[in-house]
Structures are given as structure tokens and as C-alpha cells.
């Protein structure tokens with residue numbers, strides 16, 4: 001049982017009632033708004049992924065898939081991805097969504113600060129902090145305030161946590177966490193089967209596909225402005 005009292009702030013995000021709970025007396029008025037922005041961004045990111053999921057489609061998708069899931073993107077694997085993506089998106093669009101902000105204190109000292117909002121279930125086991133409080137109770141998404149000021153990290157973390165809650169994804173220790181530079185897993189060794197059930201794998205694949213989309217959009221924009229320049233020249 002948590003010994004803290006929590007103060008809830010309610011925000012509406014489309015049809016979702018978002019309830020952000022902060023420890024009373026230690027809250028920050030900005031945090032609920034940052035959570036709201038992360039939620040909007042996470043939904044958009046998830047919606048952007050399915051158009052990439054085709055066998056023989058975008059080569060960069062195939063390359064990111066092999067990097068993250070350690071296997072070729074065959075039809076079965078892509079169907080699993082579609083299902084996970086859709087579970088998470090549906091969950092993040094529920095009528096009520098509660099998100100609790102953890103305290104940034106020394107109780108999470110065994111976890112690097114970077115991951116303090118996420119490392120709670122290892123092989124399905126519940127972790128407890130130094131005061132024996134359950135770090136994440138089933139049914140609640142927890143985020144660490146320390147990640148909220150980094151919009152990309154806040155979004156990755158929300159997709160990761162929502163993957164636990166809405167699609168039964170798990171953690172696999174350091175071989176399943178991406179490193180702080182976001183390039184690869186902390187430790188080698190994750191198998192394709194594990195990666196398919198691994199929360200960070202899905203969160204980072206979602207990030208990589210959105211970076212890919214940004215790049216494609218920038219290229220189109222550059223091409224269009226190039227066309228306009230030509231138009232000005234010859235028009």
C-alpha cells in the first residue's frame with residue numbers, strides 16, 4: 001500500500017478522460033499538460049505505424065524491423081505487430097485513462113534514473129522499492145516526472161508502459177531495454193520470440209517508423225518547395 005496521498009488532475013483528450021495523479025504537495029502544475037501532450041503524440045505515432053507494415057514494402061521499415069525484432073518481417077510477425085499496435089492505441093483511447101506520476105527520489109536507486117518510470121516488471125515479477133511499496137500496481141500506468149520534459153522520451157515511455165497494460169508486453173532486463181542513445185539494446189541476446197513480447201522493442205519500433213515518416217515528409221516538402229522555385233524561375 002502506498003503511504004502517499006495523491007492529487008488527481010483531470011484533462012480531456014478527445015473522448016478520453018485523462019486522470020493524472022501526483023503525490024500531494026510534490027506535484028507540478030505543468031506535468032498533467034506534459035502527460036496530455038505525450039498521450040496525443042503517442043496516439044499519433046501509433047496511427048502512423050500500420051501503413052508501413054507490409055511484406056516487401058518500405059526497405060527502411062524492413063531494416064528497422066530486423067534491427068529491433070531480430071528477424072525478417074514476415075506476414076505472421078507483421079500481423080502480431082498490427083495486433084499489438086492496435087491494442088495499445090485502443091487502450092490509450094479508452095474513456096478513462098489513469099496515469100500516476102512516480103516520485104523522483106532515492107527509493108528507485110537500483111534503477112538508473114533514465115528508466116525509473118519503466119523498470120517495474122521483469123519476467124512478470126512485481127518490483128518493490130526500498131520502502132516495500134509496489135512500484136507499479138497492475139492496472140495503472142506509472143511515469144517518472146524526470147522523463148516528461150523530453151517529449152520523445154515521454155512518448156516512448158508511454159507507449160512502453162501502455163504496452164504492458166494493454167497488450168501484455170513484458171520486460172527482459174538489459175537485453176530488452178534500448179540504450180540511452182536509442183541505437184541498440186543495452187545488452188545483446190534478445191531472441192526474436194522475446195522481442196515480439198518486449199515492451200521496449202515495440203516502443204522503439206514505433207519511434208523508428210515515425211522518424212522514417214518525418215524523413216519522407218521532409219523529402220516531399222523539399223521537393224515541393226523545389227518545384228515552386230522552378231515555377232518561379234520558369235513561370
Ligand SMILES: [Zn+2]
Nearest residue numbers: 118120171199
Ligand atoms: Zn517495462
